[in-house]
Amino acid sequence: MTAYPGRTVAPPRRRAVGHRTAAGVLHALGLPMLLLVLWGLVATRTTSRFFPDPVTIADAFVDTWIGPAFVEDVLPSLARLGLGVAASIVLGVAAGTVIGLTPWLRELLEPLLEFLRAIPPPVLIPVMMILLGITDTMKVVVIVSGAVWPILLNTIEGVRGIDSVLTQTARSFQVTWWERLWFLVLPAASPRIMAGVRQGLSVALILMVISEMFASSAGLGYRIAYFQRNYLIAEMWSGIMLLGGVGVLLAVVFGLVERRVLRWYHGIREVNRA
CATH class of the missing domain: 1.10.3720.10 (MetI-like)
Structure with a gap:
């Protein structure tokens, strides 16, 4: 850690590693979350009982x-x-x-x-x-x-x-x-x-x-x-x-x-x- 008056700043290498980790998590979860949102939007606009929304599936999963x-x-x-x-x-x-x-x-x-x-x-x-x-x-x-x-x-x-x-x-x-x-x-x-x-x-x-x-x-x-x-x-x-x-x-x-x-x-x- 590098100390400056009134604040502490992480070294550039540690910040870079943190940024890469955050970017990896975002890339891993971004597409699944987007697909869940699209699934929910489509499910709310269809009357087919064979295509339930994610919330209904989540409730069924728990039960x-x-x-x-x-x-x-x-x-x-x-x-x-x-x-x-x-x-x-x-x-x-x-x-x-x-x-x-x-x-x-x-x-x-x-x-x-x-x-x-x-x-x-x-x-x-x-x-x-x-x-x-x-x-x-x-x-x-x-x-x-x-x-x-x-x-x-x-x-x-x-x-x-x-x-x-x-x-x-x-x-x-x-x-x-x-x-x-x-x-x-x-x-x-x-x-x-x-x-x-x-x-x-x-x-x-x-x-x-x-x-x-x-x-x-x-x-x-x-x-x-x-x-x-x-x-x-x-x-x-x-x-x-x-x-x-x-x-x-x-x-x-x-x-x-x-x-x-x-x-x-x-x-x-x-x-x-x-």
Whole structure:
């Protein structure tokens, strides 16, 4: 802080950081607030009961989700989503690393992987219901069946793209296989892995909802479909808003984790940009 007679002025750098923070918050909230205002104006001029105003949806949100429904529907859905994402990351990174490091295995599995990736995960839900029953395990498996592919394929490409000079140098210094894997392979492939995780999160959220719309009696997807079938329009919109909020929360949490995991990568980019 710089002191002047009668006042205290923040340094220019601190003021600049504050201005950037305020501008970032304004940019993040400006468009959503504008859309809410436009939504409210349009809703007041229409007589369609399928397009309620934001205030009605907000009231329905409080009445519907603040209470037992949060424990009975939201928390189990989030738990299944978390399990599905965690399993997808473990399977995708482990299998992708092995396949990426083994050229003959990669060539052998490439046609099969392309075939399996082309199958839309929702069409597997009836098969999963027959094999696993209408259980939480079935819903988690459905999430994994779609979310694992972006992680797996990005991990394979990330491992394949490691500079051969680095690999040869590590071998010449007789670095062990586990040390190469932990200190060379995974860090070098981590930007692609994190890109795959980001894509997998979006797919997992979609499949969480779809899996709960089939022969289910609880969960966010079931509840939204129930509201739609019974023409509870405001409640249906409130469920959609809740799903959007979950998506935003996932994006924020992932952004924090990504900045920590790829701190070295973003530092190199900043240096190169300067």
